Amino acid sequence: MKFAVVGAGAIGGYLGAKLARAGEDVTFIARNRNLEAIRANGFKLILEDGSEEHAPTAKAVQHMAEAGPQDVVLLTVKAHQVGDxxxxxxxxxxxxxxxxxMINGIPWWYFHKLPGAHEGMGLESVDPGGRLAAAIEPERIIGSVVYPAAELVEPGVVRLIEGNRFTLGELDGSRSERIAGLSEVMMRAGFKAPVSKDIRSELWVKLWGNLSFNPISALTHATLEDICRFPPTRALASRMMTEAQSVAEALGVRFKISLEQRIAGAEGVGAHKTSMLQDVEHGRALELEALVGSVVELGRITGTPTPTIEAMYAATSLLGRTLASQQGHLRVEAPVQK
Known part of the structure; x- marks a missing residue:
């Protein structure tokens, strides 16, 4: 298969490198130093045990027109970057x-091919003006939930922290020939790629944690472990997750694990900084609308109160706006010992 990886960062690099090593035709859409590194050396993957894998056949281009039509486009950028x-x-x-x-949070296509009162509805929080829905036909889309953690340690080099599962799902819940074929290709490359009949419920289980732990960590500069072990923030996360569960269930979602199991899972990750906290520390735009603003919007659509989520959304939105206007970043550091 011909794969274009749009977003040659941690997850995109992990996917592209493994697929290229499995013999697939992989082209990264990249820029600047990342583009130069992949063109010169292909892509390198550092595995959990420290061993390395090299994908010398991986290609890289700056402009999508240079790559041309593909069999599969893997969108591995952040949600707010897709419009660009x-x-x-x-x-x-x-x-x-x-x-x-392969994007965190509520996707713009959430109501497409979803029978019910909201079928075909757009979401302003993640797709203002419906630009994405107009540009990307829903018939093309395969939903996915990304479970691995990885980091881009230098241009063209990704370190895998843990995980190899990428759940796939057609928007209508069918097991089509094309999704079965894609799953098989990904499994040959070394991934777990199950096909879900209900990709939206899978999305909500991951979002359940992201919508609470990400903004809490961005505001407190605490790790997952710290948030879960400090009773006031554990209770805050629980309130946010309870509100989100009510929204999801109003949309027909059913959770297969309990709220306490989800919190325990986050605590078990340990002293990990969420992606939103990392963005605060590096002065990057926050992935707030897909993770939090979308849930506020869905609450309004379903008539479900979300007061705690709305309060956290307001505070984190102002933090993001302040950092952007000052072109700054915010990091808690120990004092330098003299």
């Missing part, structure tokens, strides 16, 4: 190109 890819993204589309959205 339009209209160039369509340069990667052929008649049967699949677009796999």
């Amino acid at each position: 890819l339009l209209p160039d993204l369509r340069e990667l589309f052929g008649p049967h190109t699949m677009v796999v959205t």
Whole structure:
């Protein structure tokens, strides 16, 4: 299969490197030093045990038109970055190109092919004006939930922290020939790639933690372990998750694990900084709308109160706005010993 990886960062690099090593035709869409490194050396993957794998056949281009139509487009950028890819993204589309959205949070396509009162509805929080829905046909889309953790340690080099599971799902819940084929290709590359009949419920289980732990960590500069072991913030996360569960259940979602199991899972990760805290520390735009603002919007759509989530959304939104306006970053550091 021909794969274009749009977003040659940690997760995109991990996927692309493994697929290239399995013999697939992989092209990264990259920029600057990352582009130069991949062109010169391919992509390198450092595994959990410290061993290394090299994908010398991986290609990289700056402009999507250089790559041309693909069989599969892996969208591994952050949710708020997808709009910036339009209209160039369509340069990667052929008649049967699949677009796999490997993005955290509530996706813009959430109500597409979902029978019920809200079928086809757009979400302003994640797709203002419906630009994404207009540019990317829902027939192309494959949903995905990303479970691994990885980091881009230098241009063209990714370190895998843990995990190899990427759940896939058609928007209508079917097990199509194309998704079965994609799953098989990903499994040959070394991933777990189960096909879900209910990709939205899978999305909510991951979002359950992201919508609470990410903004709490961004505001407190605490790790997952610290948030879960400090009773006031554990209770705060629980309130946010309880409100989110009510929203999801109003949309027909059913959770297969309990709230306490989800919190325990986060605590078990240990002293890990969430992606939103890392963005605060590096002065990057916060992935707030897909993780939090979308849940506030869904609460309004379903008539479900979300007062705690709304309060956290307001505070974190102002933090993001302040950092952006000052072009700054915020980090808690121990004093230098003299």
